[in-house]
Amino acid sequence: xxTARVFTLYPEIFPGPLNxxxxxxxxxxxxWNLEVxxxxxxxxxxxxxxxxTPFGGGSGMLLKPDILGRSxxxxxxxxERIFYLSPRGKKFDQKIAKEIxxxxxxxxxxxxxxxxxxxxxxxxxxxxxSIGDYILSGGESASFVVIDAVLRLxxxxxxxxxxxxxxxxxxxxxxxxxxxxxxxxxxxxxPEVLLSGDHAKIKDWRLSQSKDITRRRRPDLWKKYLDxxxx
Ligand code: SAH
Numbered sequence: 001x002x003t004a005r006v007f008t009l010y011p012e013i014f015p016g017p018l019n020x021x022x023x024x025x026x027x028x029x030x031x032w033n034l035e036v037x038x039x040x041x042x043x044x045x046x047x048x049x050x051x052x053t054p055f056g057g058g059s060g061m062l063l064k065p066d067i068l069g070r071s072x073x074x075x076x077x078x079x080e081r082i083f084y085l086s087p088r089g090k091k092f093d094q095k096i097a098k099e100i101x102x103x104x105x106x107x108x109x110x111x112x113x114x115x116x117x118x119x120x121x122x123x124x125x126x127x128x129x130s131i132g133d134y135i136l137s138g139g140e141s142a143s144f145v146v147i148d149a150v151l152r153l154x155x156x157x158x159x160x161x162x163x164x165x166x167x168x169x170x171x172x173x174x175x176x177x178x179x180x181x182x183x184x185x186x187x188x189x190x191p192e193v194l195l196s197g198d199h200a201k202i203k204d205w206r207l208s209q210s211k212d213i214t215r216r217r218r219p220d221l222w223k224k225y226l227d228x229x230x231x
Contacts, residue, residue: 002154003033003105004147005080007071008140009050009112011038017144022158023151031156034147035075039063042071051113060114068109068120075107082107082126084116085139085146089128094169096129097149108146110139172225174218176209 006014014036019027026032040048044067051061076082081103083089090096100106109116109126120126131142151157168175179190193205215222 001030001033002101002103002150003035004143004150005035005037005075005105005107006110006140006143006147007037007039007068007075007107008110008138008143009039010110010138010140011036013140018147018151023148026151026154026157029156032151032154037071037075039068039071042067042074054114058114062114063111063116065117065120065123068116069124072107072109072120072124077105080105080107082109082124083146084109084111084121084126084128085131085142086111086115086128087130087133087135089130092129092131092146092149094149097146098153100146101150101153108139108143110143112138171210172221172228173207173210173214174221176206176213 008014015024015027015034018024018034027034040050043050050063050067052064054060054062072082081100083100083106085108121128129146131145136142165171166175177191179194183190183195191205193201196202211222211225214225
């Protein structure tokens with residue numbers, strides 16, 4: 001069973017949005033597993049201190065390496081990958097989501113305050129991943145993003161309710177436009193080709209729409225797609 005182990009100072013906010021709909025059902029059925037570790041449980045003093053001021057000065061507080069180290073060491077098993085959610089990390093994308101979905105257990109560390117002591121990263125062989133170029137107040141919402149993207153890919157979570165192969169990014173292109181009933185809504189009809197019943201034609205139309213949208217909206221993805229096609 002795929003397991004996400006999350007290290008956080010705010011365990012009470014989990015599973016949060018991951019407990020809804022099919023994800024919640026899948027969690028109940030044990031199609032995936034969530035283990036939430038309260039970093040503060042590893043604090044030793046009376047006040048349960050987890051942070052301290054940065055050496056060299058500067059604003060804010062940092063998560064202490066001794067506390068975080070103890071928390072990690074008490075839970076992780078050998079060989080498990082550990083990710084620190086961090087704006088400095090490698091940009092999270094569908095490819096990394098797929099890679100993570102193939103692990104048995106992954107560990108996600110949610111930082112807070114100004115971040116964490118750098119030494120924890122190298123001593124525990126931690127990989128940094130970012131969900132985008134902006135700064136969040138903590139890693140929790142980023143961990144929801146990562147887990148959400150991975151759960152979609154797990155067999156037995158969404159079942160065949162979602163056609164994963166057709167989704168944006170799967171073939172390097174953004175998704176084509178989709179329509180459902182009513183066929184005419186506010187005087188707008190759906191594209192004729194979708195009513196034709198001609199599956200080959202529909203497939204062609206969708207591919208050309210996908211290409212068009214990708215070319216216009218995401219020149220970066222379009223370039224990658226063209227390069228791949230050339231090979
Ligand atoms: N001082 C740090 C930012 C700390 S933000 C810096 O400038 O790099 C506080 C915490 O939020 C971080 O420890 C991290 O876990 C999380 N976080 C913030 N932005 C993030 C992002 N874009 N992706 C993933 N995690 C993020």
